[in-house]
Amino acid sequence: MSATGEARQGVGVGASPRARVRPARAARRRVSLGQGLLYAVTGLILFYLVFPIFVVIPVSFSSAKYLQFPPPGFSLQWYEKYLTRSDWTGATWLSVQVAAGTALLATLLGTLAALALVRGRFWGRDLINAFVVSPMIIPSIIVAIGIYFFYARIQLIGSPFALVLAHTALAVPFVVVNVSATLVGFDERLEYAAMNLGANRRQTFLKVTLPLIRPGVLTGALFAFVTSFDELIVALFISGTGAVTLPRKMWDGIRQEIDPTIAAVSTIFIVLSVLVLVSAELLRQRSERLRTAIPTQVE
Amino acid sequence: MVVGTRAAAAPTNATEGGSRTEPTGRLGAVGARVVFEDLEKRYGDVAAVDGVSLDVAAGEFLTMLGPSGSGKTTSLMMLAGFEIPTAGEIYVDDRPIAAVPPYRRNIGMVFQNYALFPHMTVGENIAFPLKLRKVKKADIQRRTREVLELVELPGYEARYPRQLSGGQQQRIALARALVFDPRVLLMDEPLGALDKQLRESLQLEIKRLHERLGVTIVYVTHDQQEALVMSDRIAVMNRGRVEQVGPPAELYDAPQTRFVASFIGESNFLDGRLAGIEGGVAQVEAPGVGVLRARLGEGLASGTDVAVTVRPEKIVFAEEGEGSDGLNHERNELDATVEDVVFVGEMHRYEVRLTGGQTLILKRQNRAGVRRYERGDSARVAWHVADTRLV
Numbered sequence: 001m002s003a004t005g006e007a008r009q010g011v012g013v014g015a016s017p018r019a020r021v022r023p024a025r026a027a028r029r030r031v032s033l034g035q036g037l038l039y040a041v042t043g044l045i046l047f048y049l050v051f052p053i054f055v056v057i058p059v060s061f062s063s064a065k066y067l068q069f070p071p072p073g074f075s076l077q078w079y080e081k082y083l084t085r086s087d088w089t090g091a092t093w094l095s096v097q098v099a100a101g102t103a104l105l106a107t108l109l110g111t112l113a114a115l116a117l118v119r120g121r122f123w124g125r126d127l128i129n130a131f132v133v134s135p136m137i138i139p140s141i142i143v144a145i146g147i148y149f150f151y152a153r154i155q156l157i158g159s160p161f162a163l164v165l166a167h168t169a170l171a172v173p174f175v176v177v178n179v180s181a182t183l184v185g186f187d188e189r190l191e192y193a194a195m196n197l198g199a200n201r202r203q204t205f206l207k208v209t210l211p212l213i214r215p216g217v218l219t220g221a222l223f224a225f226v227t228s229f230d231e232l233i234v235a236l237f238i239s240g241t242g243a244v245t246l247p248r249k250m251w252d253g254i255r256q257e258i259d260p261t262i263a264a265v266s267t268i269f270i271v272l273s274v275l276v277l278v279s280a281e282l283l284r285q286r287s288e289r290l291r292t293a294i295p296t297q298v299e
Numbered sequence: 300m301v302v303g304t305r306a307a308a309a310p311t312n313a314t315e316g317g318s319r320t321e322p323t324g325r326l327g328a329v330g331a332r333v334v335f336e337d338l339e340k341r342y343g344d345v346a347a348v349d350g351v352s353l354d355v356a357a358g359e360f361l362t363m364l365g366p367s368g369s370g371k372t373t374s375l376m377m378l379a380g381f382e383i384p385t386a387g388e389i390y391v392d393d394r395p396i397a398a399v400p401p402y403r404r405n406i407g408m409v410f411q412n413y414a415l416f417p418h419m420t421v422g423e424n425i426a427f428p429l430k431l432r433k434v435k436k437a438d439i440q441r442r443t444r445e446v447l448e449l450v451e452l453p454g455y456e457a458r459y460p461r462q463l464s465g466g467q468q469q470r471i472a473l474a475r476a477l478v479f480d481p482r483v484l485l486m487d488e489p490l491g492a493l494d495k496q497l498r499e500s501l502q503l504e505i506k507r508l509h510e511r512l513g514v515t516i517v518y519v520t521h522d523q524q525e526a527l528v529m530s531d532r533i534a535v536m537n538r539g540r541v542e543q544v545g546p547p548a549e550l551y552d553a554p555q556t557r558f559v560a561s562f563i564g565e566s567n568f569l570d571g572r573l574a575g576i577e578g579g580v581a582q583v584e585a586p587g588v589g590v591l592r593a594r595l596g597e598g599l600a601s602g603t604d605v606a607v608t609v610r611p612e613k614i615v616f617a618e619e620g621e622g623s624d625g626l627n628h629e630r631n632e633l634d635a636t637v638e639d640v641v642f643v644g645e646m647h648r649y650e651v652r653l654t655g656g657q658t659l660i661l662k663r664q665n666r667a668g669v670r671r672y673e674r675g676d677s678a679r680v681a682w683h684v685a686d687t688r689l690v
Binding site: 187189194195196197203208211212 | 380381400401402403406410415416418431475479
């Protein structure tokens, strides 16, 4: 990577905390009316976006028998129900498996596709790129109907494997976009250098390219996992009775038994999503730190 | 740069390290001969390299010099194996290599932006080619240490490239390119990103390293000064072709084309027609100026349009008798008017206008006893026939 490229990245993530604090403090001293207004509006928007989530969390600890806000008292009964009923735990476990399979397959395919789409010089490249990314834009319901008719014909309805395949199609764009972003800033001369030093194409990819695009690959994998884990619409169509995922189970639950178990599951869901995003960020920072680390002792 | 490193590593020297049973890897002990044969590279209708033939002797320092788009880097990329020639062949020690993948060529390369692996330490960067060659761990450590001493950065193994200055990164890139004993070393504008002073000191270091190691170096640059300082021979490239190949002094003093004359150093050109040849001296009629005499170029017939070229520092003001030996027939002398004078430190740079309207540049050293001409002064300019070329 070029020195300037690294420097650019360094400003964002590698800069020392001390260097970042100083200008922030200086700015706080000079908060004007306009800035105050900006902060207030921003705060309101954030509150509006996050508020529904904060409703779900107290309801999940409710002592009431029905969905009710504000909750009359505190209880862990709904968590107990979620954890002890096999239809809930089974759906959760299936979702984890499907999401893991999706993440694995989508990361593999998406990374390879990104390599071809960023590096390749071939006819129809932009067209293929648009095609690969299209599941991000096309309404899920349309994708779901298409997949449903196709899978029904080849008798794949109700199989976890079918869910992995369908979710992979939805998740690949996230991997392609993330990996492409790291590849665009990638200095190909590093690969030239590796080959010049004696590394064949496979060795070059494993020892130079992959370590350097790893943040993009990992982020893509996590996005793929989450895409599958909270996917409902396709699951509604193709999970049948044999492969009920957690979102599908929640959907069924809210229609059939209106009790706060849904809220408990939702809360767990939220915590899990936050954990995934935080770990994605930590992974990225760690790889960034490794790359920019300043060893304290030099022999 | 430490020149004695290799000698110190000889088996007789017992002070350095205990278990030195085998002699160290002789870094590029013998350079290889490199031959380009009618090399061509086309992208559609555009010829980036259009029939380049070059013979680089074993152990030679050859520079490919030219402006951007002249095909010098593309030629280097074909030698490294990153581009496949459309036609022609490349030989390293008589072995054709155009079809050999880059990772099997065993040719070292230093890139303009250094291309150090940012996720590896200096030590890991240098060990990279050795690990791929399955060198034993103890040997990797020893050779890394030695090559770091060679580039005067001993003990830098644990640092990361981004902790180093540009000049240090360049030395590490050089160390990495040399550590696996390549017989040919390629350098693609390696000093382009450095400031002038550092560039000049590294030029001399690379030159000394070359003399010390004996590796064949093919160097690419657009900086003519760099080419003149470092090279055994320079190949001047233009539009995908080699315009002229020769030692620096030959290219400077006897350019064969107008491009070479103008690209290396500064040159004056006076257009005219070759009127005849007298005693091996070309007589050129220049409009409004008269007959100029020049050393005869090759393959020029009477009646052809030519340009007379002379370097600015070879021209003197004739009235002072500066350098004059009274043999008028060995000099071209012309009337002129001083148009402009610029002071550039060690010299004054004059622009004078001839009677035919053409302008000439001449340079005079800044020292006592040399008369300063002012704008508008009339003067008589003169230069030796031997310093005059036809292109």
